[in-house]
Amino acid sequence: MDWSERVAGLCYGGDYNPEQWPEEVWREDVALMRRAGVNLVTVGVFAWSRLEPEPGRYDFGWLDRVLGLLHEGGVRVDLATPTASPPPWFTLAHPGALAVRRDLVPLTHGSRDTYCVSAPEYREASARIARALAERYSGHPALAMWHVHNEYGTPCHCDHTARAFRAWLRRRHGTLDALNEAWTTAFWSQHYSAWEQILPPRATQWLPNPAHALDFRRFLSDEMLDHFREQRDILRAAAPGVPITTNLHFGAWSPVNPWRWAGEMDLIAVDHYPGQAGEGAAEETAMAADLARSWAGGRPWLLMEQAPGMIHADGRMLAKRPGETLRHSLQHVARGSKGAMFFQWRASRGGAEQWHAGMVPHAGPDSRVFREVCELGALLGRLPADLAGPDARVEAGVAILWDPECSWALQAPSLPSPGLDHHDAVSQAHRVLWRHGVTADFAHPGADLSRYRMVLAPSLYLIGDAEAANLRAYVRGGGTLVVSYFSGVADEHGRVRLGGHPAAFREVLGVRVEEFHPLPAPVPLSDGGEGTVWSEHVHLDGARPLLRYAAPHPTGAELAGLPAVTVNRAGAGTACYVSTRLGDTAYARVLAAAGLPMEPAGVGAGVETVRRGPWLFAINHGADTREVKAHGTDVVTGVRAEGTLSLAPGGTALIRLDD
C-alpha cells in the first residue's frame, strides 16, 4: 500500500521544535495549529541532546507530553530520528567521529551536522537512538510517519572515510587494475599498487584527478544511504506499516543522488528554498516540484520544508509578496505534493537560524505571516480529498535528463570553460518549457523514456555506455531527442570519448564535432541572435542545419556559415543538436522546430497551469488579470468556467474540468 493511502488528505504543517520553548507555550502552539488547519508536524529533528542528555540515559517524558498534546489536538506526527546533530557529549567522547575537512582541519560541534557518517561510533550511536525511539513510539496513535535524519550532506575526509571509500571502490571497480584504468592514473604517475594508498580527496599540490573526485561524490551518496537504511530497517521492524522518509534537497553542494535513494524510501520528501525572488522563485518552485515528482516515479510525494513568507536571496531574507507563500504551496500540490510543510512552526528566539522564517513569527500570531498561514491551511482544507489519491497523476509529455553525477563532474576545476554547468542548462530547459505552458518530467538517462514525445539532454557531459544506448534506442524508436553542447563527451568515469564529439550521440545526431571553441564573448548566429559560453566546429554527417554561426567569432575561429543547430532523422525518430548556449527564446524556437506544441510565451505570461488528473490548477504569478481556457468548475469558489476563467493578479483556481 502506497504511503499516500496510509496518510489521509493533504498534509499541512511544519517542523515543530517544542524543546526550544517552555512547556506553557505548547498548549498555545496546539491551539494555533488548529486555527491554522495544521494536521501534521515533524518533531524531534534536532532533539538528540534533549532525548539522550547523557550517553544511554533517555528523557522521553517531555516528548510523551508533546505527542500527547498533539494527538489530543488532532495533529499527526512525523517523528524524526535526531541523528543530524549529535549532542556535545557525543563529540567530546568521540573526537574521531567528527567530520574532517579536505585540508584535514577537524570540525567541532557548535553548529549542526558535525559527524563522520562512516565513523563506527557514530553509526552505533545513531542506531541506538533510532532503536530507542522506535521502541517507545512505534505504537503511538499520533505517529503518521518516520523522518530519518535531516538533509543528508556532511562530507568527511578522515581515515574512517578513507576505509569506507576503499571498500566502496572495491565493490565498484572490483580490481585495482580496473580502478587505475577508470581513473586514468597513468596520468601524473598516480597508479595505485595497493588499496590502502587510496585516500579521500584531500588538499593536494595542484589540480586533483577528476575521476577520483567524482567517485568520492558517488561514494558519499551511497555511504549516507547506508546510514539511512540502517535506521530505516530498525524503524520498519518496529512499526511495519508506518512510512519512512528523509528530506531530500538539491544543489551544487549536495552529495546525495536522489535517483539512487528513491527506491529505498517509502515516500519522497523534499525541502525547497528558492534562491531568487519574483518569477524566478516561481520557476524554481515548479522545477523543484517536478524533480520531486520524478524521483517519486510520478507517485505522490511531500514538500517537507519551505520557508513561510520569506526568501533567502543574495544574502538577504526578503519577504515573500502577499499571497506568494500560498501560490508556491499550490504549485507544489499541483505538481504532485501531498501537502505543504514548512520549516518551522515557531521562529526560534536564538540559535543560528533565529532569523529563519516561522509560521508563527517573532511578532506573534497577529502578523501577516500567520494570517497567510491560516489562509493557506483553510484553502488546503477545502481541496477535494481525492486530489491526494493515486488517480490524480500529473502527466508530462516531455522529459528533461537530469543527472547529479554530471553536475558533480562539471565542478572539476580543469574544464575548458567555467560556464559549463549541467544544472544551469537543465534549469534553462525547464524554464523555457514552463514559460510556454509545457509540464515536464525529469528523468535519468537510463530510464524508460518511451512515454515521452520529446527528451531534452542539456549539457549531459557524462554518460555511461548503457545510458547512451538507451537514448539512441529512444530516438530510433520514434522519439525526439534534443542534445545540447558538451553532452555525451565523457564516459561514466569522465574519460573523454574519442574520435569526434559528441561521441556517444554522433551517429544518431548525424554530426561530428572536430573542435570545441569556448567563448570569451558571445558569437553571432545566422538568425541575428547570439550564442554564449560555448561554440563548436560541427561537421554535418547526415543532419541538416537549423541555425548557423555568423561572423565575427570572438576568438577569430572560422566558424561563419558552419552549423550551430542541427536536426537529423534517425530510425523512426529525430535528434537535434544545439552546439552553443542559446537564449531562452531561441531555445524555444528549436523545440518548436523539433515538433513540440507550446503555448506562445507572452499570452498567458505569468499564469501557470498544471493538469493533475481531472483537475486543472491555475496560478497567476503576474501583476495583470489573465484569462485561462477551461470548461469546468472551480472547486474552491464554485465559479463556473465556460471556456475561460478570469484570474486576478496573484489569484489561483482549482478547476474540476467537465467530463
Next chain:
Amino acid sequence: MDWSERVAGLCYGGDYNPEQWPEEVWREDVALMRRAGVNLVTVGVFAWSRLEPEPGRYDFGWLDRVLGLLHEGGVRVDLATPTASPPPWFTLAHPGALAVRRDLVPLTHGSRDTYCVSAPEYREASARIARALAERYSGHPALAMWHVHNEYGTPCHCDHTARAFRAWLRRRHGTLDALNEAWTTAFWSQHYSAWEQILPPRATQWLPNPAHALDFRRFLSDEMLDHFREQRDILRAAAPGVPITTNLHFGAWSPVNPWRWAGEMDLIAVDHYPGQAGEGAAEETAMAADLARSWAGGRPWLLMEQAPGMIHADGRMLAKRPGETLRHSLQHVARGSKGAMFFQWRASRGGAEQWHAGMVPHAGPDSRVFREVCELGALLGRLPADLAGPDARVEAGVAILWDPECSWALQAPSLPSPGLDHHDAVSQAHRVLWRHGVTADFAHPGADLSRYRMVLAPSLYLIGDAEAANLRAYVRGGGTLVVSYFSGVADEHGRVRLGGHPAAFREVLGVRVEEFHPLPAPVPLSDGGEGTVWSEHVHLDGARPLLRYAAPHPTGAELAGLPAVTVNRAGAGTACYVSTRLGDTAYARVLAAAGLPMEPAGVGAGVETVRRGPWLFAINHGADTREVKAHGTDVVTGVRAEGTLSLAPGGTALIRLDD
C-alpha cells in the same frame, strides 16, 4: 590626582624605537626631537627580544643610555612593557603558548602579537619582564607614564583559551542551565551537559551559534583586561604615582570593549588611523576623538598613535594633504586630547612596517613630512597651558549610543541582511551631527544620560533589560530618543525579544513592527527621498508618522502609505523611530524635527568648530575661505575676531572667547 595634572602641558612625540638604529643615530634623534618640539616618546613597545635576549638574562644597558639621552634632551618617556611581541626564544620554548586559529592552525612567530593571552607561560613571562622594568625604571627621572602592551587584539582558540573561557562562562552564567538557556542550545541539539564540552568557536560544519560567538568576544575583552591588570598592578606597586595606560583602538576586528576597560586605566590613550582620505578622514578623526573622550568620561585623554603625513586607504599609502597632519592633530586636541603622538619617530628601514610613515621619513629631515612635524610642534608649544587642564572640558548636548557588543553581534553570518552594521549606523549619526556643527558624546546604553537633550540609538540591535529600562526612563524623564531600525530587537544574549519589534522600545516609541522587510534595492519615501538596506511594517500605537513609505516597494511588499519614521510623546519626553536607513540629509531633518538645533550644512561646510571651556577651535578642512562666528582673540596669532573670523583654506584658529 588626575593623570593630566601629573603630566604637564600638551604631549608631543611618538613611538621611539632606538633599538632599530645604531647608537650614533640616537644623538641625532634627540637633536631632531628638540627641533620638532617633541617632549614625550614611547619607548620599548617592541623591544622584548632586546631587553631579555635569553630567558631571564636582561640587557638594560642600551635602554639606560637611551633614557639618559632623552632625559638630557628634555624628552619625557612613556615606558612600555614589550609583551605584545614575545621573542622567538619564548615561542620556541613554549609552542603551546602561541595563538591558534579557529581552524586549529597554530600560528608561529615571524610577525607580532603571536601569543595566547590565556597561556600560563605567557602570563608568567609577561609579569616577569614587567617586574624587571618596574624595578629598574620606576624611579627614572624621565619616566612620565607607563604603557602596558600594545593594541590588545590577538584572539586564540586553543585549549588554554578553552579553559579560561569556561571559567569566565561560569562566572557570567553561574550554572550550565543558565548558559544553555542564554545560548538557546535547544536549537540544533547543542545542549551542554558538562562544562568541559564547551569550546571556543572553532571550525564547524555550518552556521555557528551567535550567542556562543558573542560571549567569546566578551570573554576575549575581559581576558585581555586581566592581562593588562596584572601588569598594571606590578607597575603601580613599584611606582605609585606614575599613570598607567595602554593604547586602545576600535574597529570590527577589535576584541576590546573600551567601556569595560576605561575604569581600569589611569588614562585613556587611543591609536587612530583613518581608513579614507579627504573629508572622510577628518570626520573619522572627529569621531575617534569623541569616542576616546567619552571612554575617558570627559576627562583628558591622549592620542597615542597616528600616522605622520600618510593615510592608508584602500590598500594604498596616500600622502596627507599639506597641513592635514596638523589639522587632524588639532581636531584631537580640540576634542580633549592632551597632545598628539605618532607612530613612529623614525621610519624603519626594514621589517613589516618599513613603509609605514615616520616623523623622520626615509628621505630624512629635509622633507615635507619633517617640516610639518616641526610646524605642529611649534604650534602645540604656543597653545595655552591651561588648555590641558581640567577646566577645559568639551561639552556636548547629544549622545550617540555606541556598544561594541552590538557590532560583534551583527557580525553573525545569519542575520536578515548584510547591511546591518552598528558601527556604520553610528558613524552616520556622528557624521550628520559633525556636518551640522553639533558636538556629540558617545555613551553606553546603561550610562546616566540625563545631561543630554537628545540621545541617538542607531541600529542598537542588542540591549539588556536594565539598559532598555534606562533608555525608557530617559525619555519619560524628558529626553529625546531617536531609535533607528533593527534596534532593541534582541536581549543581551542575542535572543529575539518577542511580540512585535522593537520590543525593548515598543511602548516608548508608540509603535509595533509586525514584519521586517530587508531591501535588495532602495524604497521610495513620501518626501521623494528613499530608504536603503531595510524597511519595516510599522503599526502606529500612539506615535504619529513623520515620513511614510511610498510605492513601489522593491520586493512587492505593501508598505505604501505606512509609516517609515514616527515620533511619539512618552512621559515628559519624545521618542522617534526611523525604520529604514535614511540618507544623511533626511536623517538630519528627522533630528531637526525632533528639536535639535543644528547649523545648516553647507554654510560652514568644511569648517569644524569645537568649544572646549573658554576656547573655540576652528579648523577649515575645505578649499574655500570661510567665516567663523566668534568674539575673541586667536591665542596663536593674536588676531581679534569681532563677530567673525576669516579662515583661509586649510587654516586653523584657537580663539579665547571674550568673557
Next chain:
Amino acid sequence: MDWSERVAGLCYGGDYNPEQWPEEVWREDVALMRRAGVNLVTVGVFAWSRLEPEPGRYDFGWLDRVLGLLHEGGVRVDLATPTASPPPWFTLAHPGALAVRRDLVPLTHGSRDTYCVSAPEYREASARIARALAERYSGHPALAMWHVHNEYGTPCHCDHTARAFRAWLRRRHGTLDALNEAWTTAFWSQHYSAWEQILPPRATQWLPNPAHALDFRRFLSDEMLDHFREQRDILRAAAPGVPITTNLHFGAWSPVNPWRWAGEMDLIAVDHYPGQAGEGAAEETAMAADLARSWAGGRPWLLMEQAPGMIHADGRMLAKRPGETLRHSLQHVARGSKGAMFFQWRASRGGAEQWHAGMVPHAGPDSRVFREVCELGALLGRLPADLAGPDARVEAGVAILWDPECSWALQAPSLPSPGLDHHDAVSQAHRVLWRHGVTADFAHPGADLSRYRMVLAPSLYLIGDAEAANLRAYVRGGGTLVVSYFSGVADEHGRVRLGGHPAAFREVLGVRVEEFHPLPAPVPLSDGGEGTVWSEHVHLDGARPLLRYAAPHPTGAELAGLPAVTVNRAGAGTACYVSTRLGDTAYARVLAAAGLPMEPAGVGAGVETVRRGPWLFAINHGADTREVKAHGTDVVTGVRAEGTLSLAPGGTALIRLDD
C-alpha cells in the same frame, strides 16, 4: 661542444606519454609522428609509478619497447627523470616527505608534484630512479638529451625545509648577527638568538617580515637547484656527452631564479603558455623567447612546451586562430629556439589535464589541430640547417633588467601600493620595444651591459650595492639608462636606502625624491597625458625635466609643475628617470627622447621582424597585408624581395638577406 651541435637540426615534437595508452596505439603514434615531421619527443616525465611500481622493483620493458619503436621511426628521445610526481606508494611510505603548506596543512598525493624537495627520503628516491634510468638508457641510440624533473615549483614549509633553510641561511649570512641585521629583526622583537628559532614563513598573526619571505624564496630556488644538480651529476656520469636540461618557466608563483640556474644546465629549455589571446599572446611569446635566450646567454635554447592550438586565458581554453600555433612557434625559432616542442603529443582521455591541448586531439588526426601540426612540421623541415647553428645569433641593442628577486620582494603585503609590480613594468617595457620593432635582451643588474646602447630598469625595487655600482658605471661609461619609479629604493635585503630616493641611482640620475605619492587615480601630466599607480616629489639635482606633473593631483599633493620625467648627463652617458607609470605611447616617447631609434608604431603594426644572423624572420600577426623592407630571398618559398616583401595576413617569411 655546445648542446646545439650535439642535437642536429631543429627539434620538433612534444611530451609523449605512451603509458596512458594501450600498446596498440603506439605504432599509430609513431606513424603519425612521421607524418607530422616530429623528430624529438620527451618521454617519461610522469612515469615513475609505471617505471617503479613498487619500491625498488623496476619495470623497464614497456619503455624499452617504446624507445625501440621511436628509434625505428627516426624519432629521438628527450628522456625524463620522473621525479616531479612520486608514486602513491612513496608518499604512503614516507608521509613526512610530502609538502606542507604555510598553514601546516600536509598535502597528499592525488595531483602532481607533491613532495618536499628537502626531505632526505625524497632525495634518495629521486637519485635512485635517476640512477636506474641512467644505467639502463645512457647508451640507447635514441637518446638525444636528458630532461630532469618537470617545472620545479613546489614550496614546502615543513621541518625538513626548516633545517635546510637554516643551513642555507648560515651559508648566506654567516652569523646570526648578520642575519638579524639583514632582516631588521629589531623591528617587532624578532631578534633570533639561536639558529633553531628560525622557521620557514608559516601562518602568523599579522604581517610577515618581508626579508624573511624574500630569503625563503631565494632558498627555495637554490634548494631545488641542488636537487637538479644531484640528478644531473648522476646522468652526466653515466652518459658524459648527452645534454641535460630541465624545463624552466616564469610567473609570479615560480620559486626558480633562472639567472642562478642557467650556468648549471647544459641547455636552457623553457615552457611557455601565454595568458591572453590575440596580440597579447604574440607579445608574451616574444617576451618569453627573449627571456629564454637571455638566460642562455645568447646561445641556442629550446622551447620545450607550448600548447598546440589552445590558449588558456581567464579560465577558458580558447582555440588559437588559424595559423597562430605556427606563428608562435616561428617567433620562438626567430628568437633563438632550436625548435618547437609541445605538451603533449596525444590529448589525455582522463586525468586532471584531460582538456589540455594535444598535437593529436581527442577528435583524432582528422582535425584542424593535427593538420596545423603537420604544416608546422613541414615548415620547420624546410628551414635551413645552419639556422640552428652558432652563427645565427640574435643581436639586440637594448637590455631590460629583469630580476625575479624584485618580483618576489614586491609580493610583500606591506608595500605602499598594490600596483607596484616588477614583472608588469618589465612587460610594459618589452611590449613597447616589440611594437616599435626593437629586439631586446633581458639582463641581470649585475651583468656586463657594455654592449647595449640602452638599458631599461623598470621598477627595479631591490638592488645590491655591487649591482647598483655596475649600473652607475654603465652610464658613466657612455650607456643610456632609463630608470622607472620605485627602483633602487631598497638594498638586497629589502632594507630601504635612506636619504632621498632612489638612493642607489640618485647621483647618476641627478634627482632626489623627497616623498612618494601613490595614486588612487591618474594624475595629469604636462603633455596632456596622465600617469597612473605612482607619483613622486622629485627635486632636480643636475637633471633637466622632460615632463612635469600637472594639476590637480588626486590626493591634493602639490606636485603641479614639478618634474615627472627627467634626463641627466652623467660621465659619458645619460640617465633618465620616470617617476610615474606612463602609458605605452608616452613611455615610447621617453625612449625616443633618450636616443633610441625605433620604428614608428602603426606603420608595420602587427608585423614582427627579427634578425638572426643573416636571416630575417617576418611574421604578420595582423589582419591586413603589410610590406616588409628587405633585400633577399624567402628560403621557404624562394620568392625574391627587392626592397619590400608583401606579407599576407597571418603570413610568415624567412628571408636570407643579400650579402
